[in-house]
Amino acid sequence: GAALVQIPEGAPEAVTWLRGLFLAKLAMQMCKPAGRxxxxxxxxxxxxxxxMVDSNGSLHLDRSSLSAAPRTLSLPFDLSRPSDDEWFSSADFKGMLLACTLDTIKMAANASVDCPAANEVLARAxxxxxGIWGHTTRELAKVPETLRCRLEECSVALSTxxxxSVSQRRPLLHSSKVKPPTVKTFNPKFENEFAKGRDYDPDRAKVEERQLKKELSREKRA
Structure with a gap:
């Protein structure tokens, strides 16, 4: 996480963004088993x-130059390329980078299912x-079908x-409007004419049984 934060906002080298994406995906996969x-x-x-949206950004993406089916990034191989490789400035690389980024965001959305603040956490995403394509029919028509499907799946996952998260919330209530739970109390029974040695058990059968046991024990001792 600290390494991702330190990547500058306008990093000029595309390979720097690729390395950051590798770390981001690795972090998401490590958090996945714990549901975090x-x-x-x-x-x-x-x-x-x-x-990619910023026209002045180092990764600005031209929709018209995207390939129909960008291949999947091979991070160990692609990261070993020199930073001045022309492939990093190609539309194919940017299309693959976009597809991998959408998959990572979708993974983050699935990890936020049980988060009460998922609506706020995923707001910027x-x-x-x-905003990546504008979601207009004309702009979406320029997007290859493979990327369009990933974009729609990611958008649906975030919205869902x-x-x-919002539907599970309940409105706040003032404490004065909430009925407090009844506290159980114990009221002991008092006998005004208590006599030592007398059995006050209401079950007379048990009283007689205990008396017989006492008499039997006295006879045995005698």
């Missing part, structure tokens, strides 16, 4: 999407995903988790 979310990883993915 890495906020630094989610924030980094949002920053990466913003760089929803803005980033919804956020809506479920």
């Amino acid at each position: 979310l890495s906020p630094e990883a989610l924030e980094y993915c949002c920053r990466l999407l913003m760089q 929803r803005v980033a995903v919804d 988790v956020s809506t479920a």
